[in-house]
Amino acid sequence: MGAYLGAMHASRLALAHPAPRAVAAGTAILVAAACAPRATTGSAPLPPLRLAATADSATSTTVAPGVVHHRLWFARGPQAVHVLDVDRAACWTLAARKAGGAAVGRAGTLALVRGLADSGGVAVAGGVNADFFLFAPPGVPQGAHVQDGRVIAGPSARPALALDSAGAPWMGMLRTTGSVALPDTTLALDGWNRGSAAGVGVFDAAWGARTDSLPGRVFVAARPLASGGAVVTAVDSGAHAAIPADGIVLAAGARSPARARLAALQAGRDTVxxxxxLGPVSPRQAVGGLPVLLRGGAIDPQVDSAGNAGFRGPNPRTAVGVGANGRRLFLVTVDGRQAGYSLGTTLRETAELLRLLGATDGINLDGGGSTTVVVREAAGGFRIANQPSDSAGERLVANALVVTRGGCTSR
Structure with missing residues (x-):
């Protein structure tokens, strides 16, 4: 990034960062849970944000003890950067919130943050927009969405940011594992609230009232039996199927070897x-993103190959970084597409920004017109702190990551 990688700053900033260790591409990033204790109160304060010293303009506001909102502006670029700097040791964590409470649905980031705050019983400091999403059907996340342990949208071929019950962050590829036992055979299951053209997936009521509509699938609806298993209630090969509120729908894709076997099941007679x-971790919260930006302090090579050239080029960005051995979370937005104020960053520049902030691991979330950061005001309530580039102002998005109180034990 021209603003903070210019010749006058580059040598000084480089000294602040040790040489990154190599990490194999495609590996998961376990940034805290395996070796760090559960966060507790009473920890030493985190060091100041190093990058602020190189900005042409920088202000920092304490939103709550343990959460600081930094506003950085770099004339070279130009780039306007907002950072929600979150200390997990002060009992703050991240919560995923889905618009509409089901796979389909869009809402503003501000509304999603306010909604969690208004639900009562939990402190909320702010949040950012999260995953990329479909416009038709509206608001279906392109990656996983797990909310309070409930799988609303299952994993896809995209990485995810996940948090366990203690709020410890993890980044990598989630996957669905499982099986479908039929009267005479057992099938592998490779999708949970996510369609599969070549495999078998399961949809439950967390997805919504109806499955998605991948052409050529066979749907099998089933309701649970008191004795175990579930009885088949319907077999259909239409565009989609209704999901029983107390049951499931199995879906075999058009290229699935199991398609004919599921189509032969008899409603009211056969059971499954x-x-x-989910693996390799069991997330309490999760959202998808693309691509992973940092692994163990090294910029991931995907920053130069993910998507097309336009996606990799300068754009408004939303990203999450993890530093201080999993203790520190950085929710970062960069405004863009606004000449004279902020042009945005490339994927590589976004990765470098996270590294200069002090992150060792990071992931890119939805950007462009979706990029939004919300902060709690001192007098109460919430406001959008950045300048979204969408022509309508704040864009309606699929989901948000909300900074909330939790995942901590007191001494």
Whole structure:
């Protein structure tokens, strides 16, 4: 980034960062849970934000003890950067919030943050927009969305940011594993609230009232039996199927070898037994993104190959970084497409920005007109702190990451 990688700053900033260790591409990033204790109160304060010293303009506001909102502006670029600097040791964590409470649905980031705050019983400091999403059907996340342990949208071929019950962050590829036991055979299950053209997936009521509509699928609806398993209630090959509120729908894709076997099941007679889980971790919260930007302090090579040239080029950005051995979370937005104020950053520049902030691991979230950061005001209430580039102002998005109180034990 021209603003903070210019010749006058580059040598000084480089000294602040040790040489990154190599990490194999495609590996998961376990940034806290395996080796760090559960966050507790009473920890030493985190060091100041190093990058602020190189900005042409920088202000910092304490939103709550343990959450600081930094506003940085770099004349070279130009770039306007907002950072929600979150200390997990002060009992703050991240919560995923889905618009509409189901796979389909869009809402503003401000509304999603306010909604969690208005639900009562939890302190909220702010948040950012999260995953990329479909416009038709509106608001379906392109990656995983897990909310309070409930899988609303399952994993896809995209990485995810996940948090466990203690709020410890993890980045990598989530996957669905499981099986479908039929009367005479057992099938592998490779999708949970996510369609699969070549495999078998399961949809439950967390997805919504109806499955998505991948052409050529066979749908099998089933309701649970008191004795275990589930009885088949309907077999259909239409565009989509209704999901029983107390049951499931199995979906075999048009290229799935199991398609004919599911189509042969008889409603009211045959039973199925389904087991499924997420791996390699069991997230309490998760949102998808693309691509991973940092792994163990090294910029991931995907920053130069993900998507097309326009996607990789200068754009408004939203990203999450993790530093201080999992203790420090950086929710970062960069405004863009606004000449004279902020042009945005490339994927590589976004990765470098996270690294200069002090992150060792990071992931890119939805950007462009979706980029929005919300902060709590001193007098109460919430406001949009950045300048979204969408022509309508704040864009309606699929989901948000909300900074909330939790995942901490007191001494």
């Amino acid at each position: 037994r389904v087991t499924h889980s």
